[in-house]
Amino acid sequence: MTEAQTKPSLLTQMGGVSGMVYAGLPSVVFVVANAAADLRAAVMLGVGAGAGIAGLRLLRREPLQPALSGLLGVAVGAVIAYRTGDAKDFFVVGIWASLLLALVFLASILVRRPLVGVIWSALSGSKQTWRTDRTALIGYDIATLAVTAVFAARFVVQNWLYSVDATGWLAFARIAMGYPLMGVALVVVVWAVRRSGRRGAAHPADA
Structure with missing residues (x-):
């Protein structure tokens, strides 16, 4: 082994x-x-x-x-x-972390190393052979853009709620824009992973 x-x-x-x-x-x-x-x-x-x-x-x-x-x-x-x-300050770190993550994920697309693909390769223990396949790379670009949109939406909505002192709604947004919203993005991520897997199976010499 x-x-x-x-x-x-x-x-x-x-x-x-x-x-x-x-x-x-x-x-x-x-x-x-x-x-x-x-x-x-x-x-x-x-x-x-x-x-x-x-x-x-x-x-x-x-x-x-x-x-x-x-x-x-x-x-x-x-x-x-x-x-x-002030209870609303519990969310400060998360709000600005969302902005930072949105920028990082967006930057990874611009440098042609979409983080969804990089992270999935690390989690699954597989190699990054998908980077040599344009179709698979575009799939991971789309998935990374979906995750970027989630973090950007969290920052925009929660920062606005923070600025108007809507702590109750801020708490609701924290939960609603957490796992549920990320779950929507994960649908796109799963699509990209499967798309890349099919491409690898179709080109075993490259994989």
């Missing part, structure tokens, strides 16, 4: 799909708690949820990276909000 076959892919090291879901749960808990109670309760429950998930994954001997990233994200947002005394 080769090293490539024995070495776990990045997706496996991240804990699979469930690991990525766990990474976002503490933020969801913070948003719901703030809407139902107050900022103090939201901080305690959000950070507590992140710590609880990390502890559970530790007991199960599962990868801690997704749990720790979720805990770090909610902790940073919670500290900022608690120090300013």
Whole structure:
């Protein structure tokens, strides 16, 4: 068995799909708690949820990276909000991170290295042979543009809600524009991945 076959892919090291879901749960808990109670309760429950998930994954001997990233994200947002005394400041980091990610994904298209293709190759442990196939490359360009649109939409909508102090709607937008909106973009991503896979199967010498 080769090293490539024995070495776990990045997706496996991240804990699979469930690991990525766990990474976002503490933020969801913070948003719901703030809407139902107050900022103090939201901080305690959000950070507590992140710590609880990390502890559970530790007991199960599962990868801690997704749990720790979720805990770090909610902790940073919670500290900022608690120090300013304004719940809407919990979303500041996420808002500007969306703009940064939109620019990074867009730039990757311009330099002909669409990040969706690069990331998928890393997650699946496969090579980037698709970069030599113009049709597959265009597919990943389209998928990367879809993800760019998601991040750009998050920034535009949430930054506007932040500017008008609509904290309740900002919380709703955080959830609605999270997994559901990204799920729409993932439909395009799956299309691009399958398109590239079919191209590779049609040209085994290149793959």
